[in-house]
Amino acid sequence: MKPPLLYLVHRIPFPPNKGDKLRSFNLLKFLAQHYEVHLGCFVDYAEDMQHVPALDEFCASVHVEQIQPSLGKLLSMRGLLTGEALTLPYYRSASMAKWVRDCVTQRNIREAVVFCSSMAQYTQALPDLHCVVDFVDVDSAKWTRYAQERSGPMAWLYRREGARLADFERAVAQQCAASVLVSEAEAALFREVAPASTSRIHAISNGVNAELYAPSSALVSPYAADDxxxxxxxxxxxxxxxxxxxxxxxxxxxxxxxxxxxxxxxxxxxxxxxxxxxxxxxxxxxxxxxxxxxxxxxxxxxxxxxxxxxxxxxxxxxxxxxxxxxxxxxxxxxxxxxxxxxxxxxxxxxxxxxxxxxxxxxxxxxxxxxxxxxxxxxxxxxxFSWEAHLKAFLKLLAKDDAETGVTA
Known part of the structure; x- marks a missing residue:
C-alpha cells in the first residue's frame, strides 16, 4: 500500500502546456507511482476547470479552488498593510487552509511536496510535516530583476516584492526539510538568499518527454513552402x-x-x-x-x-x-x-x-x-529524462536524506 502524500501546487498541473505546469505535472505523475497523492491547487484560467477530472488518474483526492485574477490582484494589495509579499495574499484561501489541515489530520499524512513558494504558507502551521518545497526558481530575484526594467511606482513595488518575498523564502527554507531549485545556478543563488539553509538546498533539473517531443513524418509543416x-x-x-x-x-x-x-x-x-x-x-x-x-x-x-x-x-x-x-x-x-x-x-x-x-x-x-x-x-x-531527475525527490522525502546534497 502506498503511503499518503500531500501535494500543493499554485496552478492546476494539467494540461502540461506551459513551463511551470510541465514540471508540476511530471512531478505529479512521478509521485503518483510511489505515493497516494492528495492534491490541493488553484485554477487561474476558467477554461482549465474542464481539466480537473483528468487529475483523478494520478490522485487519491483533489481539492481545487478557482482564482479570479483581477480580484486576486486587488486582494493581494493587502500585503501593503500587513508588510508581507503581495504574492502571499493572492494565493491565500481560508478554505484551502482548512482542507490542508483536515487532509493531513484525517489521512495521517507525514510527507508533503509543495510546488512554488507561495503554497508553503499552508504548511507553515504544520511543523511535524516532512515537507520538500520545490521553489523551481528564486522568485524574489525575478521581481528584483523586473524592478530594473521599470521606473517610478512600479519599480518601487517590484523592489518591495523582491525583498519581502526573499524574507518569506528564507523562512520557508529554514522550516522545510529540503528546498529544491531547477538548476545548480538557481540553487547557488538561493544559497545566497538563505545561507542558514545551505545544506538543505538542492538542484533537480527539468526533463523532456523525448518520446512525445520527437521528429515524426506525421507532423505536417504549418508553414508556407517557401518560408x-x-x-x-x-x-x-x-x-x-x-x-x-x-x-x-x-x-x-x-x-x-x-x-x-x-x-x-x-x-x-x-x-x-x-x-x-x-x-x-x-x-x-x-x-x-x-x-x-x-x-x-x-x-x-x-x-x-x-x-x-x-x-x-x-x-x-x-x-x-x-x-x-x-x-x-x-x-x-x-x-x-x-x-x-x-x-x-x-x-x-x-x-x-x-x-x-x-x-x-x-x-x-x-x-x-x-x-x-x-x-x-x-x-x-x-x-534529460524526467524519471532520472525526479527520482531525487524520493531521497529528499526520506527523512534521513534531506541533507545529502542531492543534485539531479
Missing part, C-alpha cells in the same frame, strides 16, 4: 516572453528580414498580449495564438530562438526544441541552465550582431542546422 521559419514558443501573456519577442522584432528581425526575404518570424503560443498581436502587422512576422500542437511548429522550423532578457532556471522551450532535433539560438541569460555544448549543440547570442550572425548562419546552411539539431536531440536523450 524559412524562425520560431519562438511560449505563453505570450508572460511578461519576459512578451519582452523577448518585442525586443527581437525591434532590434534583430529587420536586418534578418532584409538579408533573408524568405525568413518568417513565428511567435507561437497562447494568449498573446496586445503588444505581441501588434507584431503581426509587420512584414514577415506571424503571431499564431493558441495552437493545438506546438510540435509541428518546432519540427519544421529552420531555427528556434529564445531571446529572453529576463529568465530564471531552465527554459522548457529550449529543451523541447532540442528534443525535436532543431537548432536553438538562446540569449546568454537563457543559456545558464542548459546542460549542453555551446557551439555544437546550441548557440548563444548576446549582442544584436551575435543574433544576426547566429541566426543568419543557420538560415544560410541547412545542413549545419540539421547537424546541430541532431546533436541537440542526442544530448536530450542522454541527459
Amino acid at each position: 524559412l521559419p524562425v520560431v519562438f514558443t511560449g505563453a505570450m501573456d508572460y511578461w519576459p516572453n512578451i519582452d523577448a519577442v518585442c525586443a527581437f522584432a525591434d532590434e534583430v528581425w529587420p536586418a534578418i528580414a532584409e538579408r533573408w526575404p524568405r525568413a518568417r518570424f513565428c511567435v507561437v503560443g497562447m494568449n498573446p498580449s496586445d503588444a505581441v498581436k501588434a507584431l503581426a502587422t509587420r512584414e514577415r512576422i506571424t503571431v499564431t495564438g493558441t495552437v493545438p500542437d506546438v510540435r509541428p511548429w518546432l519540427q519544421h522550423a529552420r531555427v528556434v530562438v529564445a531571446p529572453l532578457r529576463i529568465a530564471r532556471g531552465v527554459q522548457n522551450k529550449i529543451l523541447e526544441a532540442m528534443a525535436m532535433a532543431r537548432p536553438v539560438v538562446a540569449s546568454a541569460t537563457c543559456a545558464v541552465g542548459v546542460g549542453a555544448e555551446r557551439g555544437g549543440e546550441f548557440l548563444v547570442a548576446d549582442s544584436t550582431q551575435d543574433w544576426l550572425d547566429a541566426v543568419g548562419g543557420l538560415l544560410a546552411d541547412a545542413a549545419a542546422a540539421d547537424t546541430m539539431g541532431q546533436r541537440a536531440r542526442a544530448r536530450i536523450l542522454a541527459d
Whole structure:
C-alpha cells in the first residue's frame, strides 16, 4: 500500500502546456507511482476547470479552488498593510487552509511536496510535516530583476516584492526539510538568499518527454513552402516572453528580414498580449495564438530562438526544441541552465550582431542546422529524462536524506 502524500501546487498541473505546469505535472505523475497523492491547487484560467477530472488518474483526492485574477490582484494589495509579499495574499484561501489541515489530520499524512513558494504558507502551521518545497526558481530575484526594467511606482513595488518575498523564502527554507531549485545556478543563488539553509538546498533539473517531443513524418509543416521559419514558443501573456519577442522584432528581425526575404518570424503560443498581436502587422512576422500542437511548429522550423532578457532556471522551450532535433539560438541569460555544448549543440547570442550572425548562419546552411539539431536531440536523450531527475525527490522525502546534497 502506498503511503499518503500531500501535494500543493499554485496552478492546476494539467494540461502540461506551459513551463511551470510541465514540471508540476511530471512531478505529479512521478509521485503518483510511489505515493497516494492528495492534491490541493488553484485554477487561474476558467477554461482549465474542464481539466480537473483528468487529475483523478494520478490522485487519491483533489481539492481545487478557482482564482479570479483581477480580484486576486486587488486582494493581494493587502500585503501593503500587513508588510508581507503581495504574492502571499493572492494565493491565500481560508478554505484551502482548512482542507490542508483536515487532509493531513484525517489521512495521517507525514510527507508533503509543495510546488512554488507561495503554497508553503499552508504548511507553515504544520511543523511535524516532512515537507520538500520545490521553489523551481528564486522568485524574489525575478521581481528584483523586473524592478530594473521599470521606473517610478512600479519599480518601487517590484523592489518591495523582491525583498519581502526573499524574507518569506528564507523562512520557508529554514522550516522545510529540503528546498529544491531547477538548476545548480538557481540553487547557488538561493544559497545566497538563505545561507542558514545551505545544506538543505538542492538542484533537480527539468526533463523532456523525448518520446512525445520527437521528429515524426506525421507532423505536417504549418508553414508556407517557401518560408524559412524562425520560431519562438511560449505563453505570450508572460511578461519576459512578451519582452523577448518585442525586443527581437525591434532590434534583430529587420536586418534578418532584409538579408533573408524568405525568413518568417513565428511567435507561437497562447494568449498573446496586445503588444505581441501588434507584431503581426509587420512584414514577415506571424503571431499564431493558441495552437493545438506546438510540435509541428518546432519540427519544421529552420531555427528556434529564445531571446529572453529576463529568465530564471531552465527554459522548457529550449529543451523541447532540442528534443525535436532543431537548432536553438538562446540569449546568454537563457543559456545558464542548459546542460549542453555551446557551439555544437546550441548557440548563444548576446549582442544584436551575435543574433544576426547566429541566426543568419543557420538560415544560410541547412545542413549545419540539421547537424546541430541532431546533436541537440542526442544530448536530450542522454541527459534529460524526467524519471532520472525526479527520482531525487524520493531521497529528499526520506527523512534521513534531506541533507545529502542531492543534485539531479
